[in-house]
Amino acid sequence: MILEPKDMIICPKQPYFVMATSRYYKAVVMNQGISHFYCFQKDDAIENSIIAVPDGCIDILFCCDEKEPYAHVCGTVLHPKLVNNEKNKYYFGVRFLPGNSFKFKHITMADLVEQEIPLLEVINDKDLFEQITSCRDFNYQIQVFMNKYLKLYKYYETTNKHKDLRELMISSIIETAGQIKVNELADKAGYSVRYINKMFSEQFGLSPKVFCKLMRFQYLLSNLNDSNKEIFDANLTELAIELGYYDQSHMIKDFYEFTNTTPGKYIHSLQETEYKKRLIII
Structure with a gap:
């Protein structure tokens, strides 16, 4: 089954985080600028590496x-990247929706692309850091984070004069599964292409073209995660066309750029690691 673009919701996926852990817990929010919270522990028995793939999002990861x-x-990566992690240590994370995050000191969204910055360098909140890192209670950690975050989020949303434009741009991209050109975004928003490029970079840290490419990749991941090898092989051409790729080879090339593997081998990895059993949504 191929998801219709109109049914697509941004739920950014990092599948190799799940494959590299015996249990990966995920609490879906999809509101107030947050995609979801997650926690995991890499066990001795799991040999798979944790690899980050492009998702257009910012995470805060606590060890x-x-x-x-x-x-x-x-910040989002633009190519697959090995994530430094240690076995038998507990990690708690929050993944923001694209264009959202804490408002950090002295850095922009673009500054975070392909970067990892110590949290306390950009947020002066040792209390938040200590409360989250001193325990392993997933629900408590979520509560602590939200208590700190919501006040800042509400303040920023009421003072962000570009909020409506940001929402229009992201909804237009999602509705088309990343198949919209910058000039079409500009026409829809009623601004010049130059202004849209400028505002998009400020709000998302990426150009509209690059961001659309990442969303199309994430849309492909969603389809593959809900597929199986036999159905995927039968629908390969249909899926490529649905996603706006020139042909199958174009889709495979883009997927390889972001994962260092092919869609077929990726599905095999999902099955081999029993991906759906390791992912626990609460």
Whole structure:
């Protein structure tokens, strides 16, 4: 089954995080600028590496280690990247929806692309850091984070004069599964192409063209995660056309650029690691 673009909701996926852990817990929010919270622990028995793939989002990842706790703000990658992590340590994370995050000191959304920055360098909140890294209670950590975050989020949303334009741009991209050109965005918003490029970079840290490419990739991931090898092989051409690729080879080339593997091999990995059993949505 191929998802219709109109049914597509941004729920950014990092499948290799799930494949590299025995249990990956996910609490879906999809509101107030947050996609979801997650937690995991990489066990000795799991040999798979944790690899980040492009998703257009910002994460805050906390390592809740008694001796050496840390937290990093992680911008979207543009190519697959090995994530530094250690076995038998508990991690808690929050993934923001594209264009959303804490409002950090002295850095822009573009500054975070392909970067990891220590949280306390951009947010002066040791209390938040200590409360989250000192425990391993997933629900409590979510509560602590939301108590700090919601006040800042509400303030920013009421003072962000570009909020409506940001929402129009993101909804237009999602509704078309990334198949919209910059001039079409400009016409829809009633602004010049130059202004749309400028505002998009400020709000998302990426150009509209690059962001659309990432969303099309994420849309492809959603379809593959709900597919199986036999159905995928039968619908390969249909899927490529649905997503706006020139042909199958174009789709495979783009997928390889973002994952270092092919769609077929990716589905095999999902089945081999029993992906759906490891992903626990609460």
